[in-house]
Each structure stands twice: as structure tokens, then as C-alpha cells.
Amino acid sequence: MKEKGGEYIWFDGKFVKWEDAKVPVYTHAMHYGTAVFEGIRGYGAGGNIFVFRLKEHMERLHRSAGVYSFSLKHTVKELADATVELLQKNKMKESVYIRPLTFVGMHGIDLNVTTNSPTHTIIIAFPFAKYFKEGGISACVSSWRRINDQTTPPLAKAAGNYLNSILATQESRRNGYDESIMLDIAGNVSEASGENLFLVRNKKIYTPFFADSALEGITRDTAMTIARSMGYTVTERPIPRAELYMADEIFLTGTAAEIIPVTSVDGHAVGTGKEGPVSKSVRQAYEKVVTGGVKEHMDWLTPVW
Structure with a gap:
């Protein structure tokens, strides 16, 4: 996916336009990989989209964040509800890939990431079909x-x-x-x-x-x-x-x-x-x-x- 998949991205509790979702070049995650994420699919069927095991994915995001002492400011339910609302706001009706990501922001250049370090969470969604060729x-x-x-x-x-x-x-x-x-x-x-x-x-x-x-x-x-x-x-x-x-x-x-x-x-x-x-x-x-x-x-x- 090399182009935007929808007009909006969920960013720290707000819906922002794709082109307005920006982070500073000083962001800790860009320098040290301090981020945790999920990959979630939504399947188009019968005029609807069914997001697969949404709750379990957001629970795992929380567990991953806990391993690295990242503060994740949104509950599992809040993240799940935000995902559904994002797909609705982007008027998506076909199969999609959803990427929630929590990352450390303007922490500085030291490695002592703690629960007090600033973090941000985004959710991106874009149309997605097959990853590998069919048949094997x-x-x-x-x-x-x-x-x-x-x-x-x-x-x-x-x-x-x-x-x-x-x-x-x-x-x-x-x-x-x-x-x-x-x-x-x-x-x-x-x-x-x-x-x-x-x-x-x-x-x-x-x-x-x-x-x-x-x-x-x-x-x-x-x-x-x-x-x-x-x-x-x-x-x-x-x-x-x-x-x-x-x-x-x-x-x-x-x-x-x-x-x-x-x-x-x-x-x-x-x-x-x-x-x-x-x-x-x-x-x-x-x-x-x-x-x-x-x-x-x-x-x-x-x-x-």
C-alpha cells in the first residue's frame, strides 16, 4: 500500500486527514523502533465489513505495550470502537487491512523509556485483498x-x-x-x-x-x-x-x-x-x-x- 487508503486516520482520539497526520523527525520511535502494533483484517461480505477478532487484537496491543512499559492511553473498547468509526468515516465497504500502532514520541535520545514517556496511538485502514499468490x-x-x-x-x-x-x-x-x-x-x-x-x-x-x-x-x-x-x-x-x-x-x-x-x-x-x-x-x-x-x-x- 503506497497511497493513502482513506481520507482519515484516527490519531490520539481524533480523526485527522491523511495529509495532516504528522510526527516530528525527533520522534523516539523513528530512531529506536520503540513502537508496538497490530495487523487486523476486515472482510467485506453481504454489503457489510466484518472485522475479525478485533477485541483480541487490541488486547494483544496492550500486552505488547506492557512488555516495554509504554503507556497506552486508550482502553481496548475505545480502540475497538474507534476502528469501527474510522471505517465508517472512510465509507469503506470492501475488505480492508487495519493497522493500530502505539509509539513513543518526544522522549529525547536516551533509552530509559518508562510509563511516563509520551506515547501516541494511531489507527490506519486501507483496502486490502490477497498478500500471497493463491495456490501455494x-x-x-x-x-x-x-x-x-x-x-x-x-x-x-x-x-x-x-x-x-x-x-x-x-x-x-x-x-x-x-x-x-x-x-x-x-x-x-x-x-x-x-x-x-x-x-x-x-x-x-x-x-x-x-x-x-x-x-x-x-x-x-x-x-x-x-x-x-x-x-x-x-x-x-x-x-x-x-x-x-x-x-x-x-x-x-x-x-x-x-x-x-x-x-x-x-x-x-x-x-x-x-x-x-x-x-x-x-x-x-x-x-x-x-x-x-x-x-x-x-x-x-x-x-x-
């Missing part, structure tokens, strides 16, 4: 290791964390792959550059746990809930690199990526080299859930109109 993607195991809880907490969705992901993405694209898979400091599979990873063997689903430096993904949790409701066994456990080459199926989950199959890793075909039946069934169920097609999960959706 290729991936490589990155030479860059995933950040570790001993150095930079992966469970906090902090802006600075993604410099690690940028290096991995650049490496994968230079080498002709669509995405990278990152290992943790112990050499076990952690996640992709911006998505959680699931592996299927003998129709059983496995995914790395948080101790493997994986993000506490909301789409990850959704996929696990859906898969279990369909009768699949889902286990969180360490996954060694070699198991990627033995998998029947691999799929990734994330707000932007949604659920996407990985059809090859390091040039090795995954299973048949096409989307497998387990991945397909979970993906199709997810697509129904996010567009309001499953009554049992309507509580995950916040209608805009």
Missing part, C-alpha cells in the same frame, strides 16, 4: 535466526522485531523464493518471516510453541481452534529443520497471509507439491468463518455497518 508458495530456511526471548521478546509485537524478518525476507527473495522459514536459537523451526507455521504428518497437525520464539498469533489460534473442531489432532512441540522435508503438508497463518500452503522448502516438494487436503480443509473453513458463514464463531466478528 515456495519457502527457504533462512540463514538468519529468529529473535530470542533472551534478547528481544518475540511475544511482544514490536516494530523493531521486524528488522529480523526483513533480513530473512530479503534473503529469500534474492534467492528466488516467496517466503523464508526461520529457526530459533536452538535450531528448531520457529515461524516464517511474518507468519506462524503448521506442519502436517499422517493427518496430524504440529506447530512450534512460544518457547520456540513463535509469535502468539491470533490467526494461529484461530486455525488451531478450527482444526480441532474438525477432528484433527493439533500438537504444539519443537519441530526440527529436517522434518520440514518429511512433511506431508505445511501451511502458514497470519493476518495478512491468512492461511496459505507451502508447496516447497529449499527446493524440496512438500508432499505432492500442491496444497494438501488438511491445509485445504482448514483454509476453506477459515474463509467461511471470517465472512460470517459459521454461526458458532460470529462472536469473532465485529460488523461495521
